[in-house]
Amino acid sequence: MTLLQTRVEDKIARRFEKVARKRGETTYSFLQKIVFAAAEAPEPETWDNHWEKSKSLHLKPARKTVAEQREESGER
């Protein structure tokens, strides 16, 4: 399956070719790598699973809040 047939500005295309060459890739292999990485990237986290993740860290309750720390250090 052909996924991308995208027209881009000449300037962008030349820069892309240059970066690919610098990394020892062909334009095509570099583009493929980028597509693979994007497809495998995990979904960004939302607040929905935040608390479960927090619980899994087994945090000990902090003795001081940020407000107390600010006060204690006499931050001006």
Added chain:
Amino acid sequence: MIYADTSFIAAAYGLDANTVAARRFIETNHPRLPLVFLHWPELAKSFWTSHPENAEKLWDWVKEDVAGGKKLYPLELEADLVARRAAGLIINFCPRWKKLRSLDALHVATAVAGNFKTFVSFDTRSFQRVLATTQKLKVWPPLTTEENLALK
């Protein structure tokens, strides 16, 4: 648009006396919160002093969430503009509240410069939340009796 200061973000990622309240707020509002240059040093201090054994994990978690953009996002503001605005607040309010800190003024100036409407902070021990009220920001949690007295 909601601006949360470091006391809120530290409570949401770490575990302190305000974590339950932070969770309640997040579950009700599902906020997407900005992280600005002011948050990083305060968060580092909070994580490495309050949760030293998990500090790196918390730090990486925040960085991932900022990159993800769903919970947090990087907000780039012109530091000089924010600082000048904070200086203006200090000039106007320091004669009245001698203990007004630069940090308080900087957080409020950031919220104003970023056109935020709501200011979320658990720091009831300073003039930060009172100052935010004077700038027409809606403050959460609501001001305490002492804070309201400072406004008069």
